[in-house]
Amino acid sequence: MPLHPQRTIAELKELRALTEDANGAQRVAWTDTWLKAREWFTSKLQGLPVEDHYDAAGNRWVTLAGESPQALILGSHLDSVPNGGWLDGALGVMAALEVLRRFAGEFNGRPPLTIRLVDFADEEGARFGRSLFGSSAFAGTASIAADRNRADRDGVTLEAALRRCGYDVEAIGDAQRERAHAAAYLELHIEQGPILERQGLPLAVVLGTKGVERHAVTFHGQEAHSGSTPMTSRRDALAAAAKLALEIRPIARQYPDAVCTMGSVKTFPGIVTAVVGRCEATLDQRDLDAAVLADMFGAAKAASRRFAAEEGCSVEWSRIWSIEPIPFHPALIGFGEETIRELDFHPQRLPSGPLHDAAEVSRAGIPTVMMFVQSLGGISHNKIEDTSPEHLELAVQAFDRLASKTADWILRQTQTQ
Ligand SMILES: [Zn+2]
Numbered sequence: 001m002p003l004h005p006q007r008t009i010a011e012l013k014e015l016r017a018l019t020e021d022a023n024g025a026q027r028v029a030w031t032d033t034w035l036k037a038r039e040w041f042t043s044k045l046q047g048l049p050v051e052d053h054y055d056a057a058g059n060r061w062v063t064l065a066g067e068s069p070q071a072l073i074l075g076s077h078l079d080s081v082p083n084g085g086w087l088d089g090a091l092g093v094m095a096a097l098e099v100l101r102r103f104a105g106e107f108n109g110r111p112p113l114t115i116r117l118v119d120f121a122d123e124e125g126a127r128f129g130r131s132l133f134g135s136s137a138f139a140g141t142a143s144i145a146a147d148r149n150r151a152d153r154d155g156v157t158l159e160a161a162l163r164r165c166g167y168d169v170e171a172i173g174d175a176q177r178e179r180a181h182a183a184a185y186l187e188l189h190i191e192q193g194p195i196l197e198r199q200g201l202p203l204a205v206v207l208g209t210k211g212v213e214r215h216a217v218t219f220h221g222q223e224a225h226s227g228s229t230p231m232t233s234r235r236d237a238l239a240a241a242a243k244l245a246l247e248i249r250p251i252a253r254q255y256p257d258a259v260c261t262m263g264s265v266k267t268f269p270g271i272v273t274a275v276v277g278r279c280e281a282t283l284d285q286r287d288l289d290a291a292v293l294a295d296m297f298g299a300a301k302a303a304s305r306r307f308a309a310e311e312g313c314s315v316e317w318s319r320i321w322s323i324e325p326i327p328f329h330p331a332l333i334g335f336g337e338e339t340i341r342e343l344d345f346h347p348q349r350l351p352s353g354p355l356h357d358a359a360e361v362s363r364a365g366i367p368t369v370m371m372f373v374q375s376l377g378g379i380s381h382n383k384i385e386d387t388s389p390e391h392l393e394l395a396v397q398a399f400d401r402l403a404s405k406t407a408d409w410i411l412r413q414t415q416t417q
Pocket of ligand 1: 089
């Protein structure tokens, strides 16, 4: 079968109709709608010379066996956030299927190397707060101890939700077996941000995923009566936090791709008649360069101490979560640029702010790269998420070319071994 990008769009629309309601896509992992999406995907495999199974963490693997067991892996995730969009994750899986069909057609069902499609389980972490669930099990970076007791809003544990779908949380590490013969991983994804649209470009090659420093920052001052406490003798914890909220902007602006966000601020006692005695804020800092991330973290910490002192407060930091920047493979980044140039567009290079399954695959030491396609209005995780049909078609074409270049690269390496 030759590549047929319009089929990808038609299939994405089918999936959308099957799994959305008035508020958007509802393919939340471990729910019936997600299982229905996966069952629908099974119907798309009919007639293809492939083997299809789920691993111990619920990742789906569709394998088109080739002359060489060395495998080029293509994938993303079919799960969505609640009230999500039609393209986040699904585009990558359906484009991977189209490319797999093309390989099967071109080589009469037996390409020179093995092509595998993966639909990672629970990329979004929407229900249990654990993003990249399946890909981290595959990469061997999952911590079952931490995952076992996670529960959703209704008190259902992750363990129980997995069991209902036929998986044992204790065994998810067995998904690492799928790493055998993995030679490279490619993922097509919507940008989920405004940069490509602003530049009038359809596609970008992704340099890696940004590292994240995520901290709780708590300022301690003195609760006091709002009527009787003179302005000069206040120890206002919110004032110190507010100064920090503004200061993180110049800190981030020193670097071209860095971002800093104070996403949550809670005041105590939090009543209209009291000076704030305690203020609990969160800080999320991201960059692709570990040194930049460390600098920003140091600068924010120093600024928080300065502002605390100015307001007669103290400040305390505790790390909520962090992850190092994960750069993608230089040779594959090169193929991505080459591909976009061949299609007559400027090969924009972008870091990814959001994490993706590709980050976990890369962490496992498998050469990895992603390609982004423009998102209209930069909107994602929302039912209005969209990409123009021309750009979707172009993206499937580009992804197919990238797959061919990467396949040739894998074969060249196999021959020289
Ligand atoms: Zn996604």
